[in-house]
Amino acid sequence: MPQARRTESAEADLQEIAFQIAVRDQRPATADRAIDELIERCERLAQNSEHSAQGTSAPELGDNVRLLAHRRWVIVFRYAAHGVDILRFADGSQDYMSGKLA
Numbered sequence: 001m002p003q004a005r006r007t008e009s010a011e012a013d014l015q016e017i018a019f020q021i022a023v024r025d026q027r028p029a030t031a032d033r034a035i036d037e038l039i040e041r042c043e044r045l046a047q048n049s050e051h052s053a054q055g056t057s058a059p060e061l062g063d064n065v066r067l068l069a070h071r072r073w074v075i076v077f078r079y080a081a082h083g084v085d086i087l088r089f090a091d092g093s094q095d096y097m098s099g100k101l102a
Contacts, residue, residue: 002049002083004042010076013089014038017073034071038089041070046083053079062087 006014014035022031045054045068055066061076068075069092076088 002046004039004046004077004084004086005080005082006042006086007088009088010086017089017091038070038073038075041068042075042077042084042086045075045077049079049083 017038018031018035020031021034022028025031048054053066055068055075055077058065058067058076061067062078064078065087066077066079068077072092074090074092075086076090078085078087
């Protein structure tokens with residue numbers, strides 16, 4: 001069964017997203033839903049990895065790196081034998097293309 005494996009950086013990104021929404025925006029239920037949605041989107045990406053190539057190629061971020069938008073975030077990932085490696089989660093309003101994230 002294909003898997004979506006998250007890097008330590010991706011895990012830290014999820015924690016930061018949750019903090020921003022739950023604490024700074026004072027919307028903990030929204031934070032839970034947002035994180036659940038991002039994780040679910042990554043799982044679906046892994047499940048479809050054998051059948052389609054989703055996302056946009058972003059070689060300027062690293063070898064075989066791809067980008068996939070989900071709501072206001074960008075999922076930075078790479079296809080792998082086990083499914084996908086989730087490298088980072090970036091806020092779509094940030095300049096995430098300025099350097100290597102992978």
